Amino acid sequence: MAVLPVTSCNAQATNKVAVRTKGSDFTPHTPLRLLDTRNGTGVAKGKVPANWYTSVKVAGQGSIPDNATAVVLNLTVTNTTDSGHIIASGSGKPMPETSSVNYGPGQTVANLVIMPVGSDGRVNLDNIGWGPVDLIADVTGYFTPTASSGYKALSPTRFVDTREGKGAPKGQVAGQRSFGVQITGVGGVPKGATAVSLNVTVTNPREAGHLTVHPSGQATPTASNLNFTTGQTVANSVIVPIGPDGRIIVRNGSWQPTDVVIDVNGYYTPDSNAAYVPPLAIPTRHFDTRKDGKPLAARDYLPLLGQPGVEAYILNTTVTNTTGSGFLSVAPDPNSREEYDNGTATPPARPISSNLNWTTGKTVANLVQAPPAEGGMVAFWNQGWEDTDLIVDFFGHYGTD
Template sequence: MDPATAEASGAEVFSTPADRTVRSTVPSAQNRAASAADGQDLAFRLESWGTSAHRMVAYSTFSGATGPLSVTISWGDGTTDTVTADASEPLFRDHAYAEVGAYTIIVTATDPATNTQAVNKVTVKTMGSDFTPHAPLRLLDTRNGTGQAQGKVPAYGGASLKITGNGSIPDGVTAVVLNLTVTNTTSSGHILAWGTGRDRPDMSSINYAPGETVPNLVIMPVGRDGYVNLDNRGWESVDLIADVTGYFTQTASNGYTSLSPTRFVDTREGQGTAKGQVVGQGSFGVQVAGVGGVPKGATAVSLNVTVTNPREAGHLTVHPSGQAAPTASNLNFTAGQTVANSVIVPVGPDGRITVRNGSWQGTDVVIDVNGFYTPDSKAAYVPSRYGPSRLLDTRKTGTPLAARDYMHLLYAPNVEAHAVNVTVTNTTGVGFLSVAPDPNTPEQYENGTATPPARPVASTLNWIAGKTAANLVQTTPGDKGMVAFWNQGWQDADLLIDYYGHYAAN
């Protein structure tokens, strides 16, 4: 791949022109009368781009020399490569950094025919970003003027939300974890979250109907100006709420490790807490660090939280232990509703999180853990190069997700987890969606030898007849990169998959 191809694929290309080359006489040849470095024209353009979360390319194109060159590449992390290069051909080398971050690559080319040494350098940033937890903080509430002037977001209008500078969120953020909530709706529509400086994607972040309050978690690219866009794609105005629980930067912090969905809490069974509904305005603690595959020292956990059997409308808040419940909410529910939402929440210093029922009546709560963040985890987050994008819409293919069946998607090897938004619509009965690793390969599906994976039991989202439901999932692929999307209901339904990005350790 050359720089033009890399740029066309959406990669950020860092470059330094050939006229920035610094030439000198080779130190061992300084006293030779034949050396005349000032008269030589050896120079080279140096370009670099990321090919994965931790891996960068150094691409050099030479001029002013014709023979073999001795080239040393200092990668900026204490490691070097020394190779022999043909001056008439571009030199392509790649390197994997142990940690994400900014590095200065210095390339030194020596022409033995003229005793000339040429040096050029370029400063780069890895594609991958690490996660920093943030105590739940409300950045936007159009009902009371938090984050922007008070007042609903108009039909087919939008809110521009400043991310950097709020709370402890620094400049240079690449992506942010937001829990978005739409409320006070009077018609159907959807909310679209997307990074500034990009084309508006053809997808949705939240779908809503009249009178609904609907939350959903997003991992959203942040524009270079520190903002994200929140668009109301409906025919009537709505109120929007946005709560932050973490952000990603190209600075070494916390990587991600995925888990097969593991049930930590089920109040119906007394698992992880006392048996019985969480009382109105009540709360309970959950030990997560050091339990069920989550190590001690975990700074945050990725959860799927489900409310079921609520006696009246309310909301649920998940927050780190040891602090008062914030005004932020993670999911909203009505009486009798079963609803799920993804949650990424910091872990308290004692390794626990707290769950609070904001309703005045009791409800059951189910919590599945699907991953965690620690300084020792190596997988960094790589946002989609083109911003969030739609991978699948069965309404357009004409083949819905069949009842009690699955479809496979997202072939990508060497990935720790994918971050996708899944939406189920055109439902005619009650059901739930499960997302799980698929051990098959693409070739097995092509030649008809694939074996259906074991049916999972954990739910990603729940629906009832006539409703559209969406949820973020950080899903672990199988060994060959495949993911299975299961319709656990008894009627067909349409499935939409919007891609945010992935975590990778290489």
């Protein structure tokens, strides 16, 4: 079995301001649209040309301070005419060999990005494709060297499944309707948590549309978290502030009903000292099965070797060259590196939650905040019945040492 190495996760001090850990703490932000090339929000109106870029001003926008070191953005690409991908990077830094959003002609695709900002407070978005695209960026939080909230990982826990009536009324969510989800005091999320990390999945939608997730007690913002087409099953990571009553609101922006599934994989709280530590230089590509010609086998897994003292890895996972439908699960692996080295590792229990869903011929990406087991290991499971290629990009981690 191949093993995915993590070689550049070593924590290092990146700020001169004394904080509780060697990274930056998180502050949630009400969803706010920073960029929309369709109407000129944040930049001049007009599509981003092929093999060109646009820049998003982050620091100083909304309530984001000038000393923000990193940002959480929901990045959406739409009005596409060809295939390609978007690379997000801090301005003034070399463009990494990674991807944040993959798209095909006619698609509208969203993905969450956690990205260090440049010294000018900006993030660059490069369109690596054969045609122009519109780009949308919504912020839901930021990181600073000032003590705020650290991250606490949870084993993926299902909070909502409208197909079963779990966490919400049983039955599809009607078009243009919302429902609330109790977050604090449920499934290990304590009172006082400031934001929650989710994997949100839409399935069985009767028409194209989008979901918007936002704190309770506030009007629905002009922002989206997940876009879908008729009949599509699609997932996206979401980080959203928690309302004062401990709840979040999910709105179906379609005109027709859909089922919604929500898994919680972590939360942010002032009681956690796990701070965001960016890559030592730029985001890096850690594994690509296309390079060695050995795709991730059906119903099999690949382990990722990590390090102690990590609360969660921030990874962008991408599947491509798919020949059937399936889903990817990322879960802690209780084996040790020594057990893999000497051939005594045993397959971990197969997880039941999903991080990424795909259909035949599609290239799909999703951000994963993956908690390792005690020895620092994470397993990537191909839960489909056909082999698929897997790409793993490293965007940092939450460190406690």
